[in-house]
Amino acid sequence: MGNEAIARGAIEGGVALASGYPGTPSSEIGNTFAMVAKQLGIHFEWSANEKVALEVAFGASMVGQRAVCSMKHVGVNVALDILNPITLRGVKGGLVLVSTDDPSQHSSRTEQDNRWLGRHNDVPILEPSSPQEAKDLTKYALELSEQVKLPVMVRTVTRLSHMRSDVELGEIQRLDRKPAFDWDGFSYRIAGFEKLFRRHEERHGKIDSVQEIFEDSVFNELKLNGKERIGVIGVGFAATYVRDALEYLGVEDRVAWLKLVTPHPMPERLVARLVEAVDTVLIAEEVDPFIELHVKALAKDVNPNVKILGRMNGFIPREGELSHEVIDARIAELTGVELPPETRSGLEETKKGLLFDRMLTMCAGCPHRSTLYALKKAVQAVKGDLMNVVVNGDIGCYGLAHAPPMEFEDTYFCMGASIGVSQGMQRFGVDTIAWIGDGTFFHAGIPALQNAVHNNAPIKVVVADNQAVAMTGFQTNPQLGRTATGDKVEPIMIEDIARASGVKHVEVVDPYDLDAAEEAFKRMLGFDGVAMVIARRECAMVAVRNMRPKRPPVYVVDQEACVGCKQCLSTYGCPALMWNEDTRKASIDTTLCMGCTSCAQVCPVGAIQRGDNE
Amino acid sequence: MKTFRIVISGVGGQGTLLASRLLAEASINAGLHVKIGETYGMAQRGGPVMGHIQIGGTAHNPQIRKGEADVLMGFEPAEATRRGVTYLKDSGLALVNTRVTAPVEVISGMAPYPDMGELMRLLATPSPPTSSCSGLSLRAGNCPSTMRLCSPRYEKA
Numbered sequence: 001m002g003n004e005a006i007a008r009g010a011i012e013g014g015v016a017l018a019s020g021y022p023g024t025p026s027s028e029i030g031n032t033f034a035m036v037a038k039q040l041g042i043h044f045e046w047s048a049n050e051k052v053a054l055e056v057a058f059g060a061s062m063v064g065q066r067a068v069c070s071m072k073h074v075g076v077n078v079a080l081d082i083l084n085p086i087t088l089r090g091v092k093g094g095l096v097l098v099s100t101d102d103p104s105q106h107s108s109r110t111e112q113d114n115r116w117l118g119r120h121n122d123v124p125i126l127e128p129s130s131p132q133e134a135k136d137l138t139k140y141a142l143e144l145s146e147q148v149k150l151p152v153m154v155r156t157v158t159r160l161s162h163m164r165s166d167v168e169l170g171e172i173q174r175l176d177r178k179p180a181f182d183w184d185g186f187s188y189r190i191a192g193f194e195k196l197f198r199r200h201e202e203r204h205g206k207i208d209s210v211q212e213i214f215e216d217s218v219f220n221e222l223k224l225n226g227k228e229r230i231g232v233i234g235v236g237f238a239a240t241y242v243r244d245a246l247e248y249l250g251v252e253d254r255v256a257w258l259k260l261v262t263p264h265p266m267p268e269r270l271v272a273r274l275v276e277a278v279d280t281v282l283i284a285e286e287v288d289p290f291i292e293l294h295v296k297a298l299a300k301d302v303n304p305n306v307k308i309l310g311r312m313n314g315f316i317p318r319e320g321e322l323s324h325e326v327i328d329a330r331i332a333e334l335t336g337v338e339l340p341p342e343t344r345s346g347l348e349e350t351k352k353g354l355l356f357d358r359m360l361t362m363c364a365g366c367p368h369r370s371t372l373y374a375l376k377k378a379v380q381a382v383k384g385d386l387m388n389v390v391v392n393g394d395i396g397c398y399g400l401a402h403a404p405p406m407e408f409e410d411t412y413f414c415m416g417a418s419i420g421v422s423q424g425m426q427r428f429g430v431d432t433i434a435w436i437g438d439g440t441f442f443h444a445g446i447p448a449l450q451n452a453v454h455n456n457a458p459i460k461v462v463v464a465d466n467q468a469v470a471m472t473g474f475q476t477n478p479q480l481g482r483t484a485t486g487d488k489v490e491p492i493m494i495e496d497i498a499r500a501s502g503v504k505h506v507e508v509v510d511p512y513d514l515d516a517a518e519e520a521f522k523r524m525l526g527f528d529g530v531a532m533v534i535a536r537r538e539c540a541m542v543a544v545r546n547m548r549p550k551r552p553p554v555y556v557v558d559q560e561a562c563v564g565c566k567q568c569l570s571t572y573g574c575p576a577l578m579w580n581e582d583t584r585k586a587s588i589d590t591t592l593c594m595g596c597t598s599c600a601q602v603c604p605v606g607a608i609q610r611g612d613n614e
Numbered sequence: 615m616k617t618f619r620i621v622i623s624g625v626g627g628q629g630t631l632l633a634s635r636l637l638a639e640a641s642i643n644a645g646l647h648v649k650i651g652e653t654y655g656m657a658q659r660g661g662p663v664m665g666h667i668q669i670g671g672t673a674h675n676p677q678i679r680k681g682e683a684d685v686l687m688g689f690e691p692a693e694a695t696r697r698g699v700t701y702l703k704d705s706g707l708a709l710v711n712t713r714v715t716a717p718v719e720v721i722s723g724m725a726p727y728p729d730m731g732e733l734m735r736l737l738a739t740p741s742p743p744t745s746s747c748s749g750l751s752l753r754a755g756n757c758p759s760t761m762r763l764c765s766p767r768y769e770k771a
Contacts, residue, residue: 162654163651164652239674323677342681344701344702354695569722
């Protein structure tokens with residue numbers, strides 16, 4: 001897997017510390033480190049957030065150790081505050097920041113292209129095109145970082161991070177460097193403030209030297225015979241669509257191509273060799289026209305008449321990830337080759353009206369569903385109408401609260417924002433509920449909560465605490481009492497933080513007890529001041545795993561007793577519930593039910609009961 | 615060797631990704647190059663999951679073009695039709711689990727589950743052997759809500 005290859009590359013590069021914050025499509029990088037770190041004598045940690053993760057990695061670099069820090073693209077927004085001083089001050093041990101971007105937003109709120117952030121901070125960027133290169137370039141990134149004394153970004157996209165292929169492994173390297181703080185490089189006391197403080201010019205010198213190195217990089221590949229009129233630049237993973245299209249269309253001899261894996265700083269002399277030699281250049285890259293813009297600037301000097309096509313003029317769609325369809329069609333158009341006919345296009349039309357979208361939903365037995373059910377009943381009772389509150393949600397599984405049948409969430413933006421934006425609304429008398437998960441609370445919720453107390457914004461906070469960072473695959477957070485590599489540590493409890501932050505009304509409830517949860521929410525809504533309810537129940541996925549090899553207790557619908565009112569389906573809507581149109585009765589899918597009991601509490605006639613497991 | 619292309623489509627939790635991985639490992643053990651493209655967003659929550667597997671060949675990109683797959687393994691009939699069948703070539707083989715995993719749209723009454731006969735007609739180009747594979751995997755001792763792997767063994771319908 002691309003992500004596993006990145007971890008392997010770091011290990012082959014002698015990494016001594018790895019840190020990160022989980023987020024699709026980056027999470028498997030950290031998961032891989034977590035599995036092998038102890039065995040290899042590496043420190044790995046899931047940090048509280050991306051900024052802390054990068055700070056931890058930078059600290060290791062300053063004492064001479066090689067370090068890797070991984071996060072999803074939007075995580076780099078959080079880490080940006082420390083990234084900037086790192087690039088100005090420089091590094092000692094090689095420091096690599098892995099940014100996994102998500103073109104087409106498979107699992108993100110944006111398809112932001114982080115190459116801009118690299119450029120913005122003079123961070124050299126490597127953009128692998130295959131799992132093999134993901135491994136090789138991560139190892140190289142550690143070496144390059146140390147050589148030029150800048151952090152290096154390895155940028156992947158979802159398709160590469162989640163791609164699997166056979167990879168040839170290299171030797172695992174253990175450097176066992178004696179840790180020593182680089183006093184001359186970083187200490188105000190020893191190096192002096194003036195020497196360390198103004199370094200913009202020095203940073204420019206470093207990035208210029210990287211450009212020289214990239215001019216001759218063996219990782220870039222130019223295929224040019226001098227007779228082609230058309231050239232294509234494929235940047236990083238986009239190069240795979242280009243090379244496959246040239247072969248598919250049989251135009252390999254007529255089209256020159258450059259696989260560019262060093263987008264920043266762009267090796268201008270290398271790119272110029274292609275741009276000078278042809279009449280038309282097509283640029284294929286994920287997501288933004290980053291190289292396209294740089295090629296346009298370069299072309300003004302080296303070949304002003306060359307036609308440059310890409311995302312800027314819409315020749316390639318300006319949004320969304322690339323595909324065979326797009327690149328095949330564009331290269332066919334440029335070369336005048338006819339595309340092979342699509343054999344299955346009629347099928348697309350036929351099936352259009354027939355099928356649903358398959359929306360995301362919470363798992364069977366998910367405690368968040370029970371929490372929302374109880375919360376809605378409480379809001380209905382206290383506020384008179386569900387529309388009398390704005391529910392500001394946050395990032396995680398519980399963010400699916402907007403989906404049917406719960407449909408009880410109005411906004412979510414970025415980690416921790418639920419608590420912040422609620423205060424601006426509450427200030428003007430608009431009632432709100434901040435709806436945040438346990439992991440997200442630790443990531444960015446704490447300063448916002450303290451802000452509410454400090455500035456007297458009487459918001460109501462519901463913590464959907466499932467004791468897991470579930471959406472990204474069960475990584476750790478500070479409440480769990482164990483580290484990523486399994487060491488026991490002191491758990492930090494959310495209720496303790498809230499109370500220490502001056503929240504006067506804090507309750508912890510079990511959402512599987514629907515009545516008790518509803519009463520707790522009513523008390524919260526009636527409290528004058530900042531109030532919090534922590535709805536705490538282990539994630540259903542974890543619960544099922546922990547029961548193995550035993551199966552969970554199964555619940556069944558008594559077909560005699562069921563009156564067919566559909567309340568369990570329409571107001572609770574667990575995926576384990578089924579409806580039989582012929583008998584007009586509900587039933588339970590015993591392969592999905594995990595015995596949470598919630599639907600039995602929802603049923604108005606008591607038709608749902610514990611059944612026999614076999 | 616000629617590239618052999620398999621598309622697997624299923625629903626989060628059915629073991630779609632595990633199945634692609636098993637196929638990849640088997641290919642590597644057989645000394646073949648393999649490339650897999652996986653598509654899953656927040657799919658553990660019952661969302662759609664797809665695996666594109668290319669065994670042998672020289673392709674650089676793991677995604678399979680529409681109408682190019684030799685085999686479609688559908689773990690859920692609507693999902694096999696919705697996401698998978700377009701990738702299958704006309705002479706391809708569709709192996710489809712007939713057991714329904716209803717999406718939230720159906721559970722909460724927003725949309726009906728598509729007619730099974732209609733789904734099978736769309737999948738049957740040419741007619742696929744189908745079977746209720748979940749029964750097999752249940753007998754094999756699978757646990758709920760994590761995996762219901764479609765057995766590659768099938769009986770002709």
